[in-house]
Amino acid sequence: MNFFLHIALLFAPLVVLHAADPPKTPPKKPNIVVFLADDMNRDYPGFNGGPCETPNLDQLAKEGTCLTQFYVHSVCSPTRAAFLTGRYPFRNGMEERSHGNDTAGMLSDERTLAQALKQAGYDTALIGKWHLGNWYQRQLPLQRGFDHHYGLYGALISYNGKTRGQWYDWHRDGETIREDGYTTDLFAGEFERLMAARNTDRPFFYYVAFNAMHSPYDAPSALVEKYRKRAGTASGAGKKASAQELATLDSMDTAIGRMIAAMKAKGVLEKTLIIFFNDNGGSNENPPFRSGKGSTYEGGVRVPCFIRWPGHVPTDKTVDGMVHVTDLYPTLLNLAGGSLEQPLPLDGMDMWDVFTGRKPSPRTEVVHNLPGGGTGEMGEMSICQGSWKLVGKALYDLSNDPGETTDLAAKNPDIYKKLNARIQQLVAERRPPEKHMNIPDKPLLVFGEHENAHPPAWLQPYLDSLPGAAKAKTQQK
Ligand SMILES: [Ca+2]
DSSP: OOHHHHHHHHHHHHHHHHHTSOOSSOOSOOEEEEEEESSOOTTSSGGGTOSSOOHHHHHHHHTSEEEEEEEOOSSHHHHHHHHHHSSOHHHHTOSSOOOTTOOOOSOTTOOOHHHHHHHTTOEEEEEEEOOSOSSSGGGSGGGTTOSEEEEESSSOOOTTTOEETTEEOOEETTEEOOOOSOHHHHHHHHHHHHHHHOOOOSOEEEEEEOOTTSSSOOOOHHHHHHHHTOSOOBOSTTOBOOHHHHHHHHHHHHHHHHHHHHHHHHTOGGGEEEEEEESSOOSSOBTTBSOOTTOOSHHHHBOOEEEEOTTTSOSSEEEEEEEEGGGHHHHHHHHTTOOOOOSSOOOOOOOHHHHTTSSOOOOOEEEEEOTTOTTSTTOSOEEEETTEEEETTEEEETTTOTTOOOOOTTTOHHHHHHHHHHHHHHHTTOOOOOOOOOOOSSSOOBSSHHHHHSOOTTHHHHHHHSTTHHHHHHHTO
């Protein structure tokens, strides 16, 4: 027998044994797909025991690892900025959202995950909502590392009309476009087109940021009927989830199912790491946690998150350690074989060994919000170290009191003092945001300075044809 063959056979059983274990060193450069829901209540989807039918999300969650202590920020833009920069909003200029008529966006010197993954050889696309600057060209997705963008720059658009008030907000690659249809379905269609058109082996990063299930709730009438007919869709500490809300989420689940099918058809699904999370606590109560969107109580900042990559991330598991949305940046960039060398220091930590269940989370602190940022829309100042959490002037022990009902500040003056001192130290590290000023070009037809300066001929007549157009104009003058 050939010596090398003999040696190979000798070690063959070992090789087989190890093939069943997830590899210690992850394979480099998986495709990365991030599904981000908007304002989803934690107890609505099926995989969290909710009344909404979400078979596709349920299946993905079951095939992956769920993080039970995953933190975002309490409103939209701060979370999106933290995800894309690996840095807290008090550093990247996004403690306050870009409002409708607003020129401010995320600070321009921030390096985004899309830029970093592009440098690592990825194709990058944002399908959906941006909300990190509505106006100047330099703020928009194509200038922040995305090869392709389809969807909206801001927030709060109507699902069919694509307007916020009387302003239009629907674009493909920096052009104002008219496409009839329901936003959630259109995102699925765009994903299918991108997937079908791929003719390269380069890895991809597709960030799919739904406007669902943010208000103004709207969904296809047949779906709304389906939920209207059901009695007792109790949710949110006794509040009944409305048929519109549930139908909006149901649609999102169907869209995700279409995107999974598109990846399967292309033969790339098993080479793809999928992450799902929600951008802030739902706008109702989020049991078992206190409060919701706009609050730094757990209900506002602790959201469902799961990671799916069979063979690499355990299936049907939960991980209980503390993870913050900034951690995705270094984790994903390391998986992509990218570089973390950059002038702006990261708040995020590589969590691959946590996601794979090999090690407990190394994170000991999460900063939810500092005092004095913007209009204060992120809620009361709050920081958590271990199980101790400061919210405004109250101190809670999450290990015994995850519902944050009992203020222990008076009984634990040293911890209270220590957390307050840490807050003050971080306030000194804050970087000033861009100035929030009104968009100067009026009348404004469409978001994006360049696009508003060159509106397509159909736009004004289209806006005038929308129901309530005259009223919206008067209100938003
Ligand atoms: Ca949101």
